[in-house]
Structure formats: C-alpha cells, structure tokens
Amino acid sequence: MRARQSALILVNYWRSHLFPADAQYIKKNVARAEHGLSILTPLGAASGEAAVLAAMSSSQL
Amino acid sequence: MLSAIQVRAAGGRRHAAAPVGPDQVTDPAASSEAYFRAASATLALRAGSSEPDMSAALLERLYGVTGSVATLSSEIERTVAVDLPDGRRMILKTSTRSEAVDSFRFQAAAIAGLRGAAGFVAPEVIPTSSGALVFEHEGVCGYLQTRLEGIAVHQAQLTPDLLFRTGSALARLDLALDRVSPPATDRPILWHIGCWPRLMEFAQYLPSAPVAEQVGVAMAEYVEFVEPHISNVAWQVTHNDPSPFNMMVTGQGMGFIDFGDGCWSPRIQDLAIAASHIVKDPTLPLGGPNNLLQAMPLSFHFRRWKRDCSWD
Numbered sequence: 229m230r231a232r233q234s235a236l237i238l239v240n241y242w243r244s245h246l247f248p249a250d251a252q253y254i255k256k257n258v259a260r261a262e263h264g265l266s267i268l269t270p271l272g273a274a275s276g277e278a279a280v281l282a283a284m285s286s287s288q289l
Numbered sequence: 290m291l292s293a294i295q296v297r298a299a300g301g302r303r304h305a306a307a308p309v310g311p312d313q314v315t316d317p318a319a320s321s322e323a324y325f326r327a328a329s330a331t332l333a334l335r336a337g338s339s340e341p342d343m344s345a346a347l348l349e350r351l352y353g354v355t356g357s358v359a360t361l362s363s364e365i366e367r368t369v370a371v372d373l374p375d376g377r378r379m380i381l382k383t384s385t386r387s388e389a390v391d392s393f394r395f396q397a398a399a400i401a402g403l404r405g406a407a408g409f410v411a412p413e414v415i416p417t418s419s420g421a422l423v424f425e426h427e428g429v430c431g432y433l434q435t436r437l438e439g440i441a442v443h444q445a446q447l448t449p450d451l452l453f454r455t456g457s458a459l460a461r462l463d464l465a466l467d468r469v470s471p472p473a474t475d476r477p478i479l480w481h482i483g484c485w486p487r488l489m490e491f492a493q494y495l496p497s498a499p500v501a502e503q504v505g506v507a508m509a510e511y512v513e514f515v516e517p518h519i520s521n522v523a524w525q526v527t528h529n530d531p532s533p534f535n536m537m538v539t540g541q542g543m544g545f546i547d548f549g550d551g552c553w554s555p556r557i558q559d560l561a562i563a564a565s566h567i568v569k570d571p572t573l574p575l576g577g578p579n580n581l582l583q584a585m586p587l588s589f590h591f592r593r594w595k596r597d598c599s600w601d
Contacts, residue, residue, distance in 0.1 A: 229561050229564055229565040229568065229575075230507035230510070230511070230565075231485055231507050231508060231510075231511035231515065232561055232562050232565045233507070233565045233568075234485075234488075234503075234504040234507040234508050234511075235480065235484075235485050235488055236565075237495065237500065237504055238488040238489070238491040238492065238494075238495065238504060239332070239479060239480070239488060239491065241491065241494040241495050241496075242491035242494045243332060243333075243364075244494075245494045246333055247335060250364075253362050253364070254364065256534070257532055257533075257534070257566065260533075260566060260569070261565070261566075262500055263568070263569065264565060264566070264567075264568030264569065264576060265500070265503050265504070265507065265568075266499065266503060267568050267569075267570075267571045267576040268568055268575070268576060269503045269506065269507070271575075272510075273510045273514045276575075279574055279575050280575065280582065282574075283574065283575065283578075283579045283582035283583055284582050284583070284585065284586070286583055
C-alpha cells in the first residue's frame with residue numbers, strides 16, 4: 229500500500245512537471261496519497277504487514 | 290502453449306518478452322528497462338484532446354447513431370459523454386496515437402469479458418455496426434461503452450458497510466477478470482508493479498521532506514521486503530486502478546470503470562490499490578481500510594486458489 233501510494237506520488241509529480249497546465253487534474257489523487265503515506269509510514273514494514281494480515285484473517289466471508 | 294509475444298518500445302521498436310497468460314506466474318518483461326522506458330514515453334506525451342473532435346461524425350458513421358457529445362477530463366485518450374435521443378448514455382473513447390490501439394483492444398475485450406458476471410457492475414461495450422468492439426477509422430481508434438449511473442466513491446461517505454461492499458465487489462471483479470483473456474496484457478503500463486523500483490528516478494520532482502523522505506523509505510522497503518516475494522502470490526489480469534474515481538456506487542451495486550491501466554499483475558494488487566486510497570484516519574487501524582480488506586479471504590491471493598472456487 230505504501231509503495232503504491234509512493235508510485236502514485238512519483239508519477240503524478242513527474243507528469244505535473246511535464247504538463248503544468250494539467251497539474252490539477254493529474255494530481256487529483258496526490259493529496260490523498262500523501263496523507264495516507266504519512267499515516268502508514270510510522271507503522272514500518274513488519275507492523276504494517278501484521279496489521280494487514282490481521283484484517284484479512286478476520287475476513288467475514 | 291502460448292507463442293512468444295513482444296513488448297512495444299518507445300521508438301516503435303519491438304523487444305522480445307516472455308509469454309503472458311494463464312500459465313504465467315509473473316511478468317518478468319515488465320521489470321525490464323525497455324518496458325519502463327516504453328511505459329514512461331507513453332505518459333510523457335501530451336493527451337490528444339487539443340485535436341479536432343470527430344466524436345459525433347464517428348458515432349454516426351460507425352455506430353449509426355447521433356446524439357449530443359461532451360468532452361470529459363482524461364489524461365491520455367479523448368473521452369466524451371454521449372447522450373442519445375432515446376435516453377441511453379454512453380462513453381466514447383478515442384485516440385489518434387498508435388499505442389492506444391492496444392490499450393483500447395485490451396479495455397474493450399476485458400469489459401466485454403465481464404458481461405454477465407455477478408456481484409459488481411461494469412460498463413458494456415457497444416459494437417460498431419459491423420460488429421467490432423474496437424474501431425480504427427481514418428487515423429482514429431476507439432470504442433463505445435455504456436455509461437454507469439451513480440456516484441464515484443470519492444463523493445460517497447465511506448461507511449464500514451460501503452467499504453465492505455466495495456471490497457466484496459472488487460473480489461468478484463477479480464474473480465471475473467481471472468476468467469478473461471484480453472489481448473495486449475503486456476503493453477507498457479507505467480503503473481505496472483514491475484516499474485515501481487525504477488520510479489525513484491522521478492524523485493527529483495517531489496516536494497521536499499517529509500514527502501520525499503517517506504516515498505524513499507517506502508520504495509526502499511518495497512524493493513527489500515516485498516518485491517522478492519511477489520512470485521508467491523497469484524497473478525492474473527487486474528483492473529490495476531480501482532481508485533475512488535473509478536469505483537462507483539450505483540443502483541445495481543458497486544461498479545468499476547476505466548480499465549485503461551489493466552494488465553497482468555498480482556491478484557492482490559487491486560485490493561492493495563483500493564485500500565491505499567482509503568487511508569485517511571490516523572486513529573483507525575491502517576488508517577481506515579480494514580472493512581475493505583475484510584471482504585477478501587487471505588487465501589484468495591495465493592497461487593493455490595482454484596479458479597472455480599467461490600465463497601458464495
């Protein structure tokens with residue numbers, strides 16, 4: 229999840245640099261990704277994995 | 290046995306690549322420098338929306354219909370909303386770029402392959418008067434699809450129930466996509482997971498700390514801890530962009546639009562992407578997507594999952 233948030237941030241900042249006139253549309257998901265990344269970063273890889281596994285292991289299906 | 294396929298590179302050259310299909314676990318070609326360069330080149334071109342809009346003429350010539358058209362926001366292709374006199378509402382996607390042919394062939398075939406699937410809503414592809422899913426006409430390619438009516442998830446209140454229904458619908462979408470075999474799953478897509486480690490070359494465009502630092506740490510940890518294991522999970526055709534703009538709350542259930550980034554990916558990719566967009570509240574576990582994650586059994590993502598399995 230953190231890597232995908234980071235991929236979104238990287239690609240869209242690059243494309244906004246290429247097409248500044250379209251930056252608002254290109255970056256429509258960036259603020260959300262930056263906020264999400266700031267929330268998940270303190271978890272680290274191990275505790276993040278544990279939290280995801282805990283959520284999916286409690287599947288209601 | 291699938292025949293060898295090739296990846297289209299930036300300059301029009303073709304590079305040999307491994308076959309991609311039901312017997313393929315991963316897509317090693319998508320991790321190559323050539324693939325990354327081709328995928329980057331595709332997104333480095335300006336969208337063709339400044340070109341004359343031929344939508345109305347194409348609709349009449351190729352589909353035998355007339356109606357009002359309105360251009361929608363789109364990064365790559367031209368996307369127009371079409372309102373027909375009989376009340377039907379459509380989306381027409383067109384492009385004059387050569388690489389769009391493969392993208393449209395993939396999108397149209399993937400969407401058509403979802404017809405009749407249960408548990409989610411997807412557009413339907415409208416064939417041309419001659420029965421083709423995708424047209425190429427006087428330098429323009431494209432396809433026509435129905436338009437889903439509803440509100441995008443980014444406009445909805447993210448209740449636990451909505452998140453669970455979204456995750457459940459996403460699971461059923463992936464089950465259905467696992468059974469389709471669209472063409473051009475190997476076309477260069479910068480959002481392909483194989484490109485991620487190379488994306489750090491764009492770090493020069495990031496704002497200063499903390500964003501740049503957090504991105505650097507996340508990508509380094511991905512390369513060290515996650516990427517070495519992605520061959521252990523199930524791979525299939527995925528949507529690859531279930532963002533809150535591409536997931537819809539409709540009267541018929543949760544819907545999915547915009548299959549333009551779809552490709553051969555880890556099955557867990559769609560869930561991870563959707564979850565990554567829902568991390569909003571630091572007081573909640575993982576920031577909020579737990580109800581989404583709970584909608585998919587963990588076993589669903591591993592290679593031992595049988596295609597004919599269902600948890601209904």
